[in-house]
Structures are given as C-alpha cells and as structure tokens.
Amino acid sequence: MVYVMIASGLILVLGVARIFNFAHGDFYMLGAFATFALCQVLHINFYLSVVIAIGVVALFAIFCYRFIFHYIRGNLLLCAAASIGLSMMIERGALISFGTQERGLPSQITGSMTIGTVNLPMEKIVVILVCIAVMVGLYYLLMATKLGKAMRAVKLDTEAAALQGINTTKIYALAMATGCALAGLAGGIIAPLFSITPHMGHSMLLKSFMVLIVGGLESMLGGVVGGLVIGMTLSFGYYFLGGLSEILLFVVIGVILVFKPGGIFGEVVEDV
Amino acid sequence: MSKKVCIRYNGLITAFICLALLFLLPLHLQAQSSKDVKVLKVGTTLPLNLGMGVETKKMLEIIVPKFNEAGGITIKGQRYNIDLIIYDDKYSAEGGRAAVERLIHQDKVKHIICQIGSAPIVAGMTISEQEKILVMAGGASERIVGPKNRYTFGTSTTRTSIPPLWMMARKLFPNAKTVVFLSPDDETGKARAKEEKQVAEALGVKVLDVLYYPRDTVDFSSIAAKVKSMNSDIVAYPGASAGTQFGLQLKAMYAAGFKGGQVSGITPQIEEIKSVASNEAIEGLLCKMPETELPSPPALARTIKQDYTNKYGKWSDASLSWIPGWYAFVAALKKADSTDPDVIANLIAETGLDWEMPNGKFTLVKRPDLKNSRYTDTCAEQIYGKFVSGKLTYVGKLSLDEVIGSCEKVFGGKWK
Numbered sequence: 001m002v003y004v005m006i007a008s009g010l011i012l013v014l015g016v017a018r019i020f021n022f023a024h025g026d027f028y029m030l031g032a033f034a035t036f037a038l039c040q041v042l043h044i045n046f047y048l049s050v051v052i053a054i055g056v057v058a059l060f061a062i063f064c065y066r067f068i069f070h071y072i073r074g075n076l077l078l079c080a081a082a083s084i085g086l087s088m089m090i091e092r093g094a095l096i097s098f099g100t101q102e103r104g105l106p107s108q109i110t111g112s113m114t115i116g117t118v119n120l121p122m123e124k125i126v127v128i129l130v131c132i133a134v135m136v137g138l139y140y141l142l143m144a145t146k147l148g149k150a151m152r153a154v155k156l157d158t159e160a161a162a163l164q165g166i167n168t169t170k171i172y173a174l175a176m177a178t179g180c181a182l183a184g185l186a187g188g189i190i191a192p193l194f195s196i197t198p199h200m201g202h203s204m205l206l207k208s209f210m211v212l213i214v215g216g217l218e219s220m221l222g223g224v225v226g227g228l229v230i231g232m233t234l235s236f237g238y239y240f241l242g243g244l245s246e247i248l249l250f251v252v253i254g255v256i257l258v259f260k261p262g263g264i265f266g267e268v269v270e271d272v
Numbered sequence: 273m274s275k276k277v278c279i280r281y282n283g284l285i286t287a288f289i290c291l292a293l294l295f296l297l298p299l300h301l302q303a304q305s306s307k308d309v310k311v312l313k314v315g316t317t318l319p320l321n322l323g324m325g326v327e328t329k330k331m332l333e334i335i336v337p338k339f340n341e342a343g344g345i346t347i348k349g350q351r352y353n354i355d356l357i358i359y360d361d362k363y364s365a366e367g368g369r370a371a372v373e374r375l376i377h378q379d380k381v382k383h384i385i386c387q388i389g390s391a392p393i394v395a396g397m398t399i400s401e402q403e404k405i406l407v408m409a410g411g412a413s414e415r416i417v418g419p420k421n422r423y424t425f426g427t428s429t430t431r432t433s434i435p436p437l438w439m440m441a442r443k444l445f446p447n448a449k450t451v452v453f454l455s456p457d458d459e460t461g462k463a464r465a466k467e468e469k470q471v472a473e474a475l476g477v478k479v480l481d482v483l484y485y486p487r488d489t490v491d492f493s494s495i496a497a498k499v500k501s502m503n504s505d506i507v508a509y510p511g512a513s514a515g516t517q518f519g520l521q522l523k524a525m526y527a528a529g530f531k532g533g534q535v536s537g538i539t540p541q542i543e544e545i546k547s548v549a550s551n552e553a554i555e556g557l558l559c560k561m562p563e564t565e566l567p568s569p570p571a572l573a574r575t576i577k578q579d580y581t582n583k584y585g586k587w588s589d590a591s592l593s594w595i596p597g598w599y600a601f602v603a604a605l606k607k608a609d610s611t612d613p614d615v616i617a618n619l620i621a622e623t624g625l626d627w628e629m630p631n632g633k634f635t636l637v638k639r640p641d642l643k644n645s646r647y648t649d650t651c652a653e654q655i656y657g658k659f660v661s662g663k664l665t666y667v668g669k670l671s672l673d674e675v676i677g678s679c680e681k682v683f684g685g686k687w688k
Contacts, residue, residue, distance in 0.1 A: 119529035242498075
C-alpha cells in the first residue's frame, strides 16, 4: 500500500504538473528524516511529527516548484534533468545533516494479529489502513472538490483551464505539493517500521516507476493496482521463491506489458 | 672611545648573545626533535555508509593520535608517527578497489589496516598483493586468508569465532536440532553462511535452509514469515550488519511469532538495534559481548571507553569490533623492527603474532583446512552474552586455547 501512495503522488505530479520527478524518492526520505528529527531531537509526539513532516515536505515541494520547475515547466526532459539534480542536492543535504548512519524509530503500535498461520504486526495493519484512508481522501479531493476538479481540468487541457479562470501556476504548485506530501507521509509512517537512510529513496523510486509502468503512466487507478501487483509479487515471491522474487517481478511486469503495453490502465502512445 | 666604555659595550653584546642563545636553543632542539620523527603513512578503507564503518573511523581517530602523542613507534632507532588516511569504500567491491588504488598510487601507502567488508577487501587485494602492500584486514571471506596471499592477513575473528559461538549455543540451547540462516547475498554473507553451516552441522544441528537477502533490505516481514513456517529451533544471522538492519530482522522475527533461539556471531550495536526493536524482540539473543560491557571491565577496555565517551559524548560498543587490525599492525611493526612490508609479512607468516587490545588477547593462527600453513588468520578470546530484559548479560568466556581447540575440532588440522 505504501508503493500505491508513493506512486499516486508521482502520477499526480506527472499528470498535472507534467514533471517527471526523479526526486520523488527523496521527498519520501525527507518525510522520514523530518519525522525522525521531530521525534528524536525535539521529542514531539510521533503522530504530530508525521503531520508536521507532511507540512514541511509540502512547503519544500512548493519552494522547489516555484524556484526550479516553474521556469522550465513544459519541457519534460529539462524537468527530468532538474529533478535529478534536485535529488542529488536533497540527498547530499541529508547526508550532511544526518550523517551516513542508519536511523530508526521505535514501534509506535505493538502487538500483532494472527490470520490463519500468519502473524501480522498491528503497526503494519495500521499503515495499510492509513494508506487506504489517504487514497480514499485523495480520490475525494480529485473528484469532489473544486481544487481536484481544477487539477483534472489542467491535466486535460491547460489552455482551456486557464481560459476558464483557473490559476494554472497555483494548480501546478499545489499538485507538486500534494504529490510530494504523499511521499512525505509515506516516509513518515514507514519510519518506525524500517530504517532511515539518506539513500532510502532510491529503491522506492525504482519500485514506484515499476508501479507506473505496470498500472499505466497517468492513471490513478493504475497506480493503485500497479502498487498492489508489485507489493504482492515481492512479498509472496520471496515466500515461495526466496531471492528469485526479483526475477519473478520482472517476469510479471513483462507478461503484463506484452498484453497491455501501456500498462493495465494506461494508453499506448505511439510516436507519429 | 674610552677603554671603559668599550668594555661596557662588549659586556652588553655578550649578554645579548647569551640571552639570544638561551631563547634559540630550545627552539633549535624542538626543531631537531621534530625533524627526527618520521611519518609513516597508513591507509584504511571503511564503509562510511554504515554505522560500523563510521564507528570504526571514530575510534581510529582517537587511538591513532593518542598513539602518536605517546611517542609513536621506534623502529631501528628511528621514531615514527602514524598518519592514517581513511577513504570510504561504500561496502562495495568497486568502492573498495577504487579506494585501495588511491591509497597505493596516490598516497603511496605501504600498509593498509582495519578494512571491514569482504567485498572491498577482496577487490582491493588484487592490487595490494601485486604491489606488495601489507594488509591487515577485517572481513569474513576465506579468500582473505587464502594460501596464495603473501601480504594479506585476516585480523578479525569473524572466520574463527563461529565454532566457539556454536559451542556456546549448544550449551545454551541443548535441545536445538534445527537452524535456519538469514544472510546477506554478498561476499560477507555467503562466506559466513557457508562457514556457519559447516560448523552447525559438525556440532549436530541440521541446517534447514539459508535465506539470502539483499544487503539494503529493510522489510524482513516476508523472510521472517518464511522462517516461521520452517519451524526451526534456532535462527542465526551470519554476516548480518550489526546495527539498525539487524534490529529490523529481530523485530520482524518477533512480529512473525518466532519463538525459538536466536544466535549471532557479531557484536551487536545495542543502541541502534534498540532504536528499532523492542526488548521483547531481542530477548534471549546469544551474541558476542565486548569486554567493555562486562560488569568490571579490564583497564585497557575501561580507558578506551572513557576516551571515546570524552570525545563523542556517548559510548558505542560497535567502535571496537573492527580495530584489531590496528593493534596487530603495531605489534607486527614492533616484532619485525621494520616498516618493510616484505620483512613484516614473512616474519609474522612464519612465526605468528600475538597482541592484546581492549577486546582481549588475539593471536595469528594457521589455516590448514584452507591449505594455508602460514600464520594468516586470527583467533581471540571470546566473551558471550545474551539479552535479558533489553540488557546484554554475561553468559561465559572461552580462552584463546579453548577457541583454537574448537576451531581445530570443527575445521581440522593444527592451527598453532
């Protein structure tokens, strides 16, 4: 479900703001480190720390949009290159601020639930529930609110949306902030589950791209389904195949792309 | 000018010269003495992306300057201070090779010490052996102590600490019949898993499976679920990192409902582990215990702990695990009375080497099981502890003879 949340943010940024954000994994890392710093250094309650971390990441995303992507928006390649540079800067910043050591937060929720013969830790169940709630909230935001409608309008036709009086610059910045905040939230809630390192965004970004490829580049529903396919393949794959699960993942992706070249919910775009 | 005035001038000039000499003499002596001290460049490559690398660096940055302040080392009447050059090898073969190349060709070092990861050591060895560089490395791979190496010595106890560990594990879990290994799928993990499997089977414990995982894994839930489904009596962690990642493994095992014994050959980084795993998750874990954690530690261990705490504010037991290479190097320089890698390597390979450090007594041993009749690997006294209510408590100690005896029993041949 965490893959789903991160990939949804990536899709939102790509779909609305037209930015292929290679720094998305670093916003995830930033969320984790912000939560860690607030919890461990300032001794703020974990849940409040996650909320503040989301705010910090969203503000930073707006700052990045305003001072970097705003000037190059529309040029997908330039935006991608700038996001790679941004990724390097964020990672270096984290390295300087927090060092190279792995960090960790203690579990906030203890106990486990037994389903059949499998024990599921309560904290993971809570993370799954939070992800589901956030995805429902995101769906509501996009479908039922004025902001969501504006985002969809900008995604469909930027010029027509602008002619209708929508402030497109504001929508781009808000899409970037919302997408990155989702990554920050994922980093925050994952902090007590896994270790926190300045490089943690890399593998997550790679898997998010896989989710995008499987689900379809600009489809939110595709992001959800793709995230579940990737997550399940990795988890169950390890259980049955051990270290070969990574190969299984690529086999699954290959099979899906043979039958649905644009991803499960994506469209095939052909060069003319 | 009258004679009286001339005498007065002469007196003043003489007094001035005497005063000037009085001031200049100590300066001259100081300059002479600093000119007499030579600098011996020594290199190391550490995984600074991991806690164990950072902690080792921090410890080396205490003990090396302290060694120099205490007068350095005198070889053939010449005083030397050590200049330690540290590079990041990122715990990877590419990083290790690049760092070793830089040390040898750019910094012109002739001695490399205290490396940690097997992959960087093995990758760097291809150059260091060719360039006749003395390497006193850590690491776990058997290739480090292979018979073809002439200048590389394994100064960590990772390869020889497994038989004594499992002897202790058999004492602690006498009814255990099966074990599952969780190991990283890199040089270190595979080497340790292979050795630990050999040892466990020699001591009558059946190895159900060795589960490998990528070194950067953070989610161990599916691996833990698989271990749980195998119903083994013990789970062991050959080659695991000592810090947060190890804590995540213990946490996942606990969450999966694993109730068997847990064994680890590494000295755990207690602070890092406890930052992610609860006391319940680490309860009963059998592992190595540093002398500094004993209720009444020996003087050397006490001093080094104090020095570290004074400099960094908080003690980290992980800082000790990978520094035997430094103490071995100093002992080798003293024994050979030479800085020449050829002289040192030949002497210690033929006659052995003993040294003492804050983690106890160490000695070089032969590895007849690896067809190496030279003194090339290291055995050390072993102290074991287990976690009780989140605290590492003393279980027992094995002397140097007992450790060597256990290795000879499992691997065969005469080691000393």
